[in-house]
Structure formats: structure tokens, C-alpha cells
Amino acid sequence: MASTSEWTPGDVEQAKEAREKLDIWPLDEYNCKLLNEVHPRNYVSNANKKEGSFVYDLIAIGSGAGGLVSSKQSARRGAKSAMITERLAGGDCLNVGCVPSKALIRSARAVAQVRRAAEFGVIVSGEVTVDFEAVMARLRRLRATIAPADGHPGTEQAGTHVYQGRGRLTGPNTVEVNGKTLKFEKCVLAMGGRPSIPSSIDGLQDAPFTTNENLFNLQVLPPRMIILGSGVVALEMAQSFALLGSKVTIVNRSSRLFESKLGDDEAANLIQNQLEKDGVTFLSSSTAQKVETINPGDGNKKLPLMKVTVGDKVLECECLLVAAGRAANVENCGLEEANVDYELGKGVKVNDYAQSVSNPSVYAVGDCCAGVPRLTHMSGEMAKLVVQNSLANDEWKLSSLVVPAVAYTEPEYATVGIASEEQAKKQGVACDVYKTSLEHNDRAILESSNIGFVKILVKKDTDDILGATIVAERAGEMINEVSLAMKNNLGLYAIGRNIHPYPTTGEAVMGCGVQYINKHLPRLD
Numbered sequence: 001m002a003s004t005s006e007w008t009p010g011d012v013e014q015a016k017e018a019r020e021k022l023d024i025w026p027l028d029e030y031n032c033k034l035l036n037e038v039h040p041r042n043y044v045s046n047a048n049k050k051e052g053s054f055v056y057d058l059i060a061i062g063s064g065a066g067g068l069v070s071s072k073q074s075a076r077r078g079a080k081s082a083m084i085t086e087r088l089a090g091g092d093c094l095n096v097g098c099v100p101s102k103a104l105i106r107s108a109r110a111v112a113q114v115r116r117a118a119e120f121g122v123i124v125s126g127e128v129t130v131d132f133e134a135v136m137a138r139l140r141r142l143r144a145t146i147a148p149a150d151g152h153p154g155t156e157q158a159g160t161h162v163y164q165g166r167g168r169l170t171g172p173n174t175v176e177v178n179g180k181t182l183k184f185e186k187c188v189l190a191m192g193g194r195p196s197i198p199s200s201i202d203g204l205q206d207a208p209f210t211t212n213e214n215l216f217n218l219q220v221l222p223p224r225m226i227i228l229g230s231g232v233v234a235l236e237m238a239q240s241f242a243l244l245g246s247k248v249t250i251v252n253r254s255s256r257l258f259e260s261k262l263g264d265d266e267a268a269n270l271i272q273n274q275l276e277k278d279g280v281t282f283l284s285s286s287t288a289q290k291v292e293t294i295n296p297g298d299g300n301k302k303l304p305l306m307k308v309t310v311g312d313k314v315l316e317c318e319c320l321l322v323a324a325g326r327a328a329n330v331e332n333c334g335l336e337e338a339n340v341d342y343e344l345g346k347g348v349k350v351n352d353y354a355q356s357v358s359n360p361s362v363y364a365v366g367d368c369c370a371g372v373p374r375l376t377h378m379s380g381e382m383a384k385l386v387v388q389n390s391l392a393n394d395e396w397k398l399s400s401l402v403v404p405a406v407a408y409t410e411p412e413y414a415t416v417g418i419a420s421e422e423q424a425k426k427q428g429v430a431c432d433v434y435k436t437s438l439e440h441n442d443r444a445i446l447e448s449s450n451i452g453f454v455k456i457l458v459k460k461d462t463d464d465i466l467g468a469t470i471v472a473e474r475a476g477e478m479i480n481e482v483s484l485a486m487k488n489n490l491g492l493y494a495i496g497r498n499i500h501p502y503p504t505t506g507e508a509v510m511g512c513g514v515q516y517i518n519k520h521l522p523r524l525d
């Protein structure tokens with residue numbers, strides 16, 4: 001058993017420690033439950049007694065999806081495995097990413113549903129108000145409920161030794177943690193990333209801006225929020241905060257959504273229109289030049305006040321959310337000592353087996369890795385691939401992965417593979433496009449949610465699927481059929497012949513296949 005001491009709700013000293021060292025507050029029962037799982041106080045595992053000639057088969061540095069999956073899977077397969085965790089196990093996803101953001105999105109959706117209740121014949125009398133404290137308490141409660149899946153007790157039970165401290169490579173096959181050297185056959189770098197803060201905006205660095213790392217600690221709903229960036233974090237949070245009652249402005253340096261990633265322009269219009277209906281203001285082709293701090297706030301219930309200059313406008317806000325992409329965590333990890341090549345900001349350089357291009361004993365997965373989609377399921381899948389390649393001497397390839405991505409706006413925006421004609425053009429691939437609108441999808445009509453479409457791209461004059469874009473209420477569930485078909489080389493014909501239950505929104509996916517089949521049916525005349 002590991003030795004540790006409990007985080008206790010309301011303990012003033014501990015609250016200070018949790019906030020200063022781990023960026024987690026308030027220290028209520030839910031955050032204590034979270035921390036007791038993912039960063040127990042004064043944690044010393046029995047593993048720390050291993051000394052001398054002991055050599056681990058695999059050590060993961062980092063404890064997000066990438067580090068957890070690689071170390072637990074290798075232990076379950078009989079390997080001697082360790083995980084080094086500096087701050088919060090579960091990484092961004094559990095603590096400051098997927099999990100809290102989706103909890104917030106659900107509360108926001110409840111607001112939207114209640115506001116539309118009369119459309120469904122349900123009368124809600126009186127004013128609809130949001131109890132922001134209750135919204136955030138729900139978020140903390142559910143995050144704590146999910147935490148044991150990533151907590152140290154479960155990881156140790158799987159057979160992995162957990163070292164709580166910062167890991168730093170000291171040579172090609174050694175890593176140091178808490179002053180102790182561990183030896184490994186293989187190491188998996190899984191240090192993740194952090195928000196990238198633009199350096200060109202006057203006054204930003206000294207302003208009390210917010211990122212995903214502290215957004216979910218908010219205790220008071222900011223009346224006005226300005227968001228720098230228009231990627232997934234920006235869109236999901238803009239819609240949520242607007243529905244919860246903030247006046248939200250997105251500053252987008254591009255002329256339309258998804259432009260830099262060459263996303264589908266029709267999808268971009270639909271999502272922007274819906275967010276505007278929900279109250280979000282877009283300043284497109286715009287950049288922020290200056291941030292002036294009028295009042296720094298107290299970091300608790302007293303919000304700060306800032307003035308942000310965007311072109312000829314000066315806007316005030318109580319929350320300035322910087323959502324301008326991510327930088328890989330590659331600094332001060334000893335990558336130089338271990339001869340691991342990396343690019344600042346972008347991440348560790350790996351080959352198609354997720355192996356360092358310069359040190360064959362080292363692999364890298366997830367957000368600390370250069371050139372891969374920064375998504376939890378990507379980190380997890382890369383980790384599985386690395387365990388197979390490093391411990392079972394296999395040759396699973398990153399280039400064989402089919403990776404869907406979803407923005408959990410309402411409607412959702414899901415993509416996989418080559419998702420737009422513009423992307424196909426850029427890659428020099430000739431394509432045909434099959435599109436079904438949700439306008440005539442019976443289930444979507446009955447749900448009063450028939451805004452959206454399914455677009456599937458195939459190689460020209462074939463049914464080989466290149467990719468897809470789906471905009472729909474549950475696009476994230478619908479995209480999986482397309483990914484499965486792509487991964488298993490099932491063409492669009494197979495999707496068209498796959499019977500879908502009536503009435504489902506998924507019939508729109510089949511609809512693209514049916515169009516393909518109808519186009520190629522032999523004529524009877």
C-alpha cells in the first residue's frame with residue numbers, strides 16, 4: 001500500500017496548497033475526492049523501495065490518457081511498468097479539458113431546452129434563471145465521480161508503480177524522479193501540452209487572463225467574456241457561457257470558422273449561425289492588439305476587469321479566455337540528455353511507429369508529440385500502439401489510424417479523414433461528394449433539430465471513402481459509422497446497404513450511400 005495523507009474539505013492550508021501547486025479550487029468535498037485519487041497528498045508508493053539493478057520494461061513520463069493507457073496496458077500484459085506523474089493524473093482531459101467542459105455543456109444545453117420548452121407544448125412558468133454555483137458544483141461532483149478511472153489506487157492495482165514527482169530523463173535509458181534514478185528498456189513520453197499564449201498582444205502576459213487550466217474553477221459567472229481564438233475550446237465554451245448568461249465575444253483572426261484547418265465552409269456557417277442565435281458575437285478577420293487591466297480581481301468571487309482593443313473597438317470583460325491552440329510540454333524534461341529530438345511548441349519528433357526519430361528506446365504519444373491530432377482518443381490509441389510496438393516488437397503504424405474529431409457544440413461538428421473539398425484539393429486528391437441534408441430526415445424533424453447535413457467524400461469515380469463532415473445534434477455518434485467503414489476499407493456502397501433503424505438521424509449517413517448506389521444502378525430501359 002502507498003503512504004499518503006488525505007485532502008480535507010475546508011482546510012485552509014491545504015486549500016492554499018491545492019490552489020498554488022495544482023491550480024485546483026475551491027477545496028470542497030468534490031475537489032478533495034478528485035485530488036485524493038489523482039494527486040494524493042504526500043504520496044509515496046511502495047514502488048519507491050525498488051532499488052539497484054531493477055529495470056522497468058516501460059516507464060511512462062506523464063499521467064494523462066497517454067501515460068495512463070501505456071503504463072496500465074503494459075502492466076496488464078505482464079511487463080514491469082511505472083508511471084511518473086507530476087501534477088494531476090488524468091491530465092488535461094479529466095481535470096481541465098474534456099470532462100469539465102462536457103459537464104458545463106450539458107448544463108448549458110439544459111438552459112437551451114428549457115427556453116424552447118413551449119415549442120414542445122411544455123409550459124415553464126416564471127423566469128428561467130441559472131444558478132452558476134450549482135452548475136459548477138455539478139461539474140466538480142461529476143469530475144470526482146469519473147476520477148477513480150485515472151486515480152493512483154486503480155493504476156497501482158493494475159500493476160503499475162506510480163511515482164509522484166517530475167520526471168526528467170538523465171540518459172538514453174534512465175529517468176530521475178524525486179532524486180532517484182529509474183532504469184528502463186523503453187520510455188513513453190506522455191507529457192501533454194499547455195495553452196499557447198500569444199506574445200504579440202500588448203499587456204496580455206500581465207493581465208489576469210483565463211485559460212482552460214483555471215476556467216473550471218470559476219465561482220461567479222462572468223457577465224462579459226472575450227475569447228481569443230475560434231477553435232474547438234473557443235466554440236464549445238462560447239456557446240456554453242452564452243447560454244448560461246454571459247455576453248460572449250469571439251475574436252477570430254480568420255474570415256470564417258475552421259478556415260485554417262480547411263474545414264467545410266457550409267458547416268462553418270451553420271455552427272456560427274447557431275452560436276450567434278445563442279447570443280455569441282463574432283469579430284472575424286480581427287486580432288486583439290492590447291489588453292489593459294483595470295482591476296485584477298481577487299482570484300475568487302471578485303472578478304477582474306479588462307479592456308481589450310480589437311481594431312478600432314475597445315471592449316470590456318470580466319473574463320478573457322485565451323484559446324489560441326496548444327504548446328507541447330517538452331522543456332526541462334531532459335530530452336537533450338536522452339538524445340530525443342523535438343521542436344519547441346510542436347513536440348517530440350516521432351516516426352510512423354511513434355518512436356523517437358533519434359533514440360529508439362523512447363516513444364512519444366499524445367499532445368507532447370509533433371504532428372498528431374491533440375485529442376484524448378488519439379493519446380489513448382497512440383499509447384496502445386506504442387505498447388504493442390515496444391513490448392511485442394510489432395509494427396503498428398500511426399498512418400493506419402483513422403481519427404475522428406468532434407466539436408461538442410449544438411449542433412455538433414464531426415469530421416474524419418479528408419473532410420472537405422478544399423482539403424482534398426490541397427492534397428491533390430480528386431473526389432466526389434455525397435451529401436444528405438437533415439432537412440428531410442424524419443427523426444431530426446420530430447426532434448425539432450433538423451439543421452445539419454452529412455457529407456461523405458470518396459475518391460473520384462469510386463466508392464472509396466476519403467472522409468466526412470457531419471453537422472447534427474449527435475454528429476459525434478454518427479461519425480463512427482464512417483470511421484469504421486474507412487478503417488476496414490468498406491466503401492460507401494456498404495454504408496448504403498447497411499440497414500438503419502427508422503427513424504434515426506443516422507439514416508442520413510446511409511442516405512449518402514444510397515445516393516451512390518442509385519447513381520450506379522444499371523438502368524432498365
Ligand SMILES: Cc1cc2nc3c(=O)[nH]c(=O)nc-3n(C[C@H](O)[C@H](O)[C@H](O)COP(=O)(O)OP(=O)(O)OC[C@H]3O[C@@H](n4cnc5c(N)ncnc54)[C@H](O)[C@@H]3O)c2cc1C
Nearest residue numbers: 062064065066086091092093097167192366367374375376
Ligand atoms: C478545454 C478542453 C477540452 C477538451 N475536450 C476534448 C474532448 O472533448 N475530446 C477529446 O478527445 N479531447 C479533448 N481535449 C484534448 C485532450 O484534453 C488532450 O488531447 C488530452 O488530454 C491529451 O492527453 P495526453 O495524455 O497526451 O496529455 P495530458 O492530458 O496533457 O497529460 C500530460 C500529463 O503529464 C504530466 N507531466 C508533464 N510533464 C511531466 C513530467 N516531466 N513528469 C511527470 N509528469 C509530467 C502533466 O502534468 C499532465 O498531467 C480537450 C482539451 C481542452 C483544453
Ligand SMILES: NC(=O)c1ccc[n+]([C@@H]2O[C@H](COP(=O)([O-])OP(=O)(O)OC[C@H]3O[C@@H](n4cnc5c(N)ncnc54)[C@H](O)[C@@H]3O)[C@@H](O)[C@H]2O)c1
Nearest residue numbers: 198228229230231232233234323324325326374406407408
Ligand atoms: N471536442 C474536442 O475534441 C476538443 C475540445 C477542446 C479542445 N480540443 C483539443 O484541444 C486543443 C486546443 O484547442 P484550441 O481551441 O485551443 O486550439 P485549436 O487549434 O482548435 O484552435 C486555436 C485557435 O486559436 C487561433 N489562434 C492561434 N494563434 C493565435 C494568436 N496568436 N492570436 C489569436 N488567435 C490565435 C487559431 O486561429 C484558432 O482559431 C486542440 O488541439 C483541440 O483538438 C478538443
